[in-house]
Amino acid sequence: MKTSDVIVIGGGLAGLMAASVAASRKQKVTVLTYGSGSLPLASGAIDFGSLENLPAHHPYKKIGLKACDEAAKFFYEVTEQANLPYVGKLSALLPIVTAVGTLKYSALVPESMNASNLANKKKFFIVGINGLKDFYASMLANNLKKYFPNKTFEIAKIDLHLLGGRDITCMDAAQLLTDNEQPFANELKALKASKDDAIIIPPILGVAGDFSRDVVQTQIRAQIIETTCLPPSPPGIRLQRAFMKYLQASGVRFFENSKVVRGITDGKKVTGVIVENAVREKIFPARKIILATGGFYSGGLTMRDFDQPREPIFDLPVFFPTGAENWSNMQLFSDKPQGFSTTGILTNDKLNPIDADGNVLFDNLHVVGANLGGCDKIFERSAGGIAIASAYKGATL
Numbered sequence: 001m002k003t004s005d006v007i008v009i010g011g012g013l014a015g016l017m018a019a020s021v022a023a024s025r026k027q028k029v030t031v032l033t034y035g036s037g038s039l040p041l042a043s044g045a046i047d048f049g050s051l052e053n054l055p056a057h058h059p060y061k062k063i064g065l066k067a068c069d070e071a072a073k074f075f076y077e078v079t080e081q082a083n084l085p086y087v088g089k090l091s092a093l094l095p096i097v098t099a100v101g102t103l104k105y106s107a108l109v110p111e112s113m114n115a116s117n118l119a120n121k122k123k124f125f126i127v128g129i130n131g132l133k134d135f136y137a138s139m140l141a142n143n144l145k146k147y148f149p150n151k152t153f154e155i156a157k158i159d160l161h162l163l164g165g166r167d168i169t170c171m172d173a174a175q176l177l178t179d180n181e182q183p184f185a186n187e188l189k190a191l192k193a194s195k196d197d198a199i200i201i202p203p204i205l206g207v208a209g210d211f212s213r214d215v216v217q218t219q220i221r222a223q224i225i226e227t228t229c230l231p232p233s234p235p236g237i238r239l240q241r242a243f244m245k246y247l248q249a250s251g252v253r254f255f256e257n258s259k260v261v262r263g264i265t266d267g268k269k270v271t272g273v274i275v276e277n278a279v280r281e282k283i284f285p286a287r288k289i290i291l292a293t294g295g296f297y298s299g300g301l302t303m304r305d306f307d308q309p310r311e312p313i314f315d316l317p318v319f320f321p322t323g324a325e326n327w328s329n330m331q332l333f334s335d336k337p338q339g340f341s342t343t344g345i346l347t348n349d350k351l352n353p354i355d356a357d358g359n360v361l362f363d364n365l366h367v368v369g370a371n372l373g374g375c376d377k378i379f380e381r382s383a384g385g386i387a388i389a390s391a392y393k394g395a396t397l
């Protein structure tokens with residue numbers, strides 16, 4: 001097996017971003033992953049959280065503001081090339097409408113979900129699809145009315161003729177609409193909306209940046225806004241496909257169903273990794289490794305006993321808050337972070353893993369994404385931002 005310049009372990013948002021950045025710099029990149037990570041579950045919006053007043057051990061302190069800005073620019077390049085326009089910047093958040101009708105603010109938002117213009121609209125049509133489960137138009141309308149009490153709301157349903165004896169998901173509808181705007185436009189025309197109105201729909205406008213919202217909007221005149229949805233989430237899948245397209249065009253070798261089980265090390269260098277498949281183990285040599293294996297959800301971290309988390313490939317030390325009183329808050333949705341959610345690998349400024357005394361363990365291994373410790377990414381709403389910014393930095397070092 002040829003030596004790669006960079007091996008990325010993990011095919012979630014952080015791994016896809018790191019591989020894309022490294023490939024854009026003419027590196028020979030190999031991605032090894034055994035699952036798709038959390039993108040198919042995610043909203044598609046990239047939350048950055050706050051970049052200010054952070055403690056020294058916070059991942060953003062290691063990543064730096066410059067890498068955050070450059071990561072956002074690179075992210076725009078990838079999504080634009082895939083015809084998946086995003087809007088927003090790190091310093092000013094944009095609202096998106098959630099599946100239950102609350103507003104969530106995020107930094108980088110799919111253009112089709114950008115709800116910042118809602119205040120200028122007169123009437124909101126909340127439009128469900130016949131047979132679509134998990135889209136509750138009246139609940140959504142009731143909650144959205146709390147933000148916009150003076151607007152007129154109308155609830156409607158359209159039929160995409162998808163019912164085949166089972167409930168349909170947003171993915172089913174999105175697949176039907178891929179490259180196929182007209183049936184949808186015809187259904188919406190019946191609403192007789194005007195250019196001053198907004199049509200709020202579940203996220204069904206294609207699965208890979210190949211549905212033209214403009215084609216439909218020109219015909220019906222109203223603005224169409226997608227909400228978030230329960231998984232599987234078309235906007236998350238569109239983003240995953242945008243990165244895959246970029247990787248394919250860049251000649252990156254991408255191995256699915258490839259579980260990395262161990263690293264091969266020589267002092268402070270990792271010289272390769274071992275992948276286990278059904279038949280045998282295979283060695284992948286590399287000059288640099290990017291560890292983007294995610295957190296507990298994806299198996300990047302494991303924990304058999306509650307206070308003894310592990311990183312299973314390189315056996316890196318994993319930070320976990322000491323003292324049972326610091327593990328969690330009694331209230332899950334309190335105004336403080338949850339201690340257990342800060343679990344992860346700590347690094348130096350080059351994202352190399354460090355031990356409890358701050359010693360670098362491997363100087364050509366960079367840790368990126370959800371397996372980084374030191375902050376509660378869900379509480380801070382920084383998961384996507386940390387994923388793309390750490391990936392950018394790890395790939396450019």
Ligand SMILES: Cc1cc2nc3c(=O)[nH]c(=O)nc-3n(C[C@H](O)[C@H](O)[C@H](O)COP(=O)(O)OP(=O)(O)OC[C@H]3O[C@@H](n4cnc5c(N)ncnc54)[C@H](O)[C@@H]3O)c2cc1C
Nearest residue numbers: 010011012013014035037038047260294298369370383384
């Ligand atoms: C339901 C849900 C909703 C979310 N919504 C948002 C949102 O609205 N905004 C936002 O910013 N973020 C959101 N996130 C978070 C965001 O999607 C993740 O934090 C981010 O994608 C982390 O990416 P990651 O690549 O670090 O990890 P993951 O996505 O977990 O990917 C890790 C990858 O590593 C692979 N892997 C693990 N171990 C190995 C191994 N040994 N060998 C090979 N491969 C391995 C896994 O199979 C997986 O592909 C959401 C997450 C979830 C779960």
